[in-house]
Amino acid sequence: MEPNNKNKQNRYKKIFMGYMLVMQFIFTIFGLALLGYFIGRRISPDSNLPTTLTAIGVGIGVIAGFILLVRMIQSEDRHERTPRH
Numbered sequence: 001m002e003p004n005n006k007n008k009q010n011r012y013k014k015i016f017m018g019y020m021l022v023m024q025f026i027f028t029i030f031g032l033a034l035l036g037y038f039i040g041r042r043i044s045p046d047s048n049l050p051t052t053l054t055a056i057g058v059g060i061g062v063i064a065g066f067i068l069l070v071r072m073i074q075s076e077d078r079h080e081r082t083p084r085h
Contacts, residue, residue: 017076020072021069021072021073024065024068024069024072025065025066025068025069026065028061028064028065028068029058029061029062029065030061031061032057032058032060032061032064033054033057033058033061034054034057035057036050036053036054036055036056036057036058037050037053037054037057039053040052040053040054
């Protein structure tokens with residue numbers, strides 16, 4: 001394989017990994033916000049509970065998203081440091 005082609009593959013891999021990290025973060029926040037909203041609607045649809053639980057879901061989603069982001073980056077770093085067999 002040519003060195004130029006190898007560099008191009010590495011660049012595309014980094015772009016794809018960045019895209020995956022961002023999408024993972026967004027969908028974690030969005031999923032937990034929706035879960036909070038639906039639980040709130042199920043328990044008490046006429047109160048402020050759906051809004052409150054949606055906000056709590058967003059907060060937990062941001063925290064969980066950062067944790068997943070850090071773990072995925074650490075995993076990728078470990079994978080890149082291992083010698084190829």
